[in-house]
Amino acid sequence: MRFGYSVKRKLLQLIAFGCSNAHLLNFKGGKIYTGKWKYFCNPGLNCYSCPAAGFACPIGALQAVNGSMNYSFSFYVTGLLLAFGVVLGRAVCGWLCPFGLLQELLHKIPSPKLKLKKIFLYLKYVVLVIFVLILPIAVTDYMGMGKPAFCQYICPAGTLEGGVFLLAAHEGLRKSIGALFTLKMAILLVTILGCILIYRFFCRILCPLGAIYGLFNKISIYHLEVDEHKCNGCGKCKRVCQMEVDPVKFPQSAECIRCGACVDACPQTAVRLGFCNRKG
Amino acid sequence: MVDNKKKRLLFLRVAGLVIAVVFICFGGFRGEMNIVLNKAITICFECIGLG
Numbered sequence A: 001m002r003f004g005y006s007v008k009r010k011l012l013q014l015i016a017f018g019c020s021n022a023h024l025l026n027f028k029g030g031k032i033y034t035g036k037w038k039y040f041c042n043p044g045l046n047c048y049s050c051p052a053a054g055f056a057c058p059i060g061a062l063q064a065v066n067g068s069m070n071y072s073f074s075f076y077v078t079g080l081l082l083a084f085g086v087v088l089g090r091a092v093c094g095w096l097c098p099f100g101l102l103q104e105l106l107h108k109i110p111s112p113k114l115k116l117k118k119i120f121l122y123l124k125y126v127v128l129v130i131f132v133l134i135l136p137i138a139v140t141d142y143m144g145m146g147k148p149a150f151c152q153y154i155c156p157a158g159t160l161e162g163g164v165f166l167l168a169a170h171e172g173l174r175k176s177i178g179a180l181f182t183l184k185m186a187i188l189l190v191t192i193l194g195c196i197l198i199y200r201f202f203c204r205i206l207c208p209l210g211a212i213y214g215l216f217n218k219i220s221i222y223h224l225e226v227d228e229h230k231c232n233g234c235g236k237c238k239r240v241c242q243m244e245v246d247p248v249k250f251p252q253s254a255e256c257i258r259c260g261a262c263v264d265a266c267p268q269t270a271v272r273l274g275f276c277n278r279k280g
Numbered sequence B: 001m002v003d004n005k006k007k008r009l010l011f012l013r014v015a016g017l018v019i020a021v022v023f024i025c026f027g028g029f030r031g032e033m034n035i036v037l038n039k040a041i042t043i044c045f046e047c048i049g050l051g
């Protein structure tokens, strides 16, 4: 029996979700994991204030080092992102990101499904530059420390995975709820609704990590290729792509999460995903 | 033509990985990993919407 990409991918997504969030018992006491694995970053978006999280969030870590007193550029986190990007590109989004899996599950809720206007795809690059790269360095306190602006004003993963669970467990924290929390809850609700209606709404519109990995799709070792000699132009691959990519025209599109749906759909076996190039 | 494209791609991949390793080592050497750990093991008020 041969499993298609949809089965293989779901399996790996579940394993990655479990490995990223292994400390389930922390939910009980409203604690977070404080061990040494948090020296390392998860490849996908996963808030380190989630009680179950076992690793640091790469976007949170990048802002923390860039906004720290001593440094304004994180070689460590940039190096990790570069390595993940060169090896996997946006396959990280498709196969390893815990928040990506949550978005896909939300999209399974029955509802009318909508397409996304292309112009919105560029918003994530604006979010990356302004909230992740500029604000934590440019807006600092008297000690020279900047705040993680993306986490503070936008990140729905932090609100959901950290905020909701920790606030439910601690009355003291609940007393500090103010306008910022209301803003973040509003963004979370829009994200949830958006994901139900539009496939990977957050991933495509707002996620700075998706923006970074997308830039690597052109050179990533794990890549997609289409054999033009086999392709008969039927367009099935384009029709099944939920990220609205045409793999024949743009196999290295920054929006392709290497999900493999087009590989499964192609009747000519013209589409291929892999680490190596097609022979010949 | 195709060969040149392949060579360029290989160069970019190798260069990217070499730079990544150098960055990770240099960042680790100057103590960035401690900042990451300290941030990740305390509840981040910004993340949870209180900061």
Ligand code: SF4
Binding pocket: A226, A230, A231, A232, A233, A234, A235, A236, A237, A238, A248, A265, A266, A267, A268, A269, A270, A271
């Ligand atoms: S599904 Fe296969 S044959 Fe049809 S257009 Fe796509 S690559 Fe070509």
Ligand code: SF4
Binding pocket: A224, A240, A241, A242, A243, A244, A245, A246, A247, A255, A256, A257, A258, A259, A260, A261, A262, A263
């Ligand atoms: S082009 Fe293929 S692999 Fe890429 S997102 Fe679309 S269906 Fe998935």
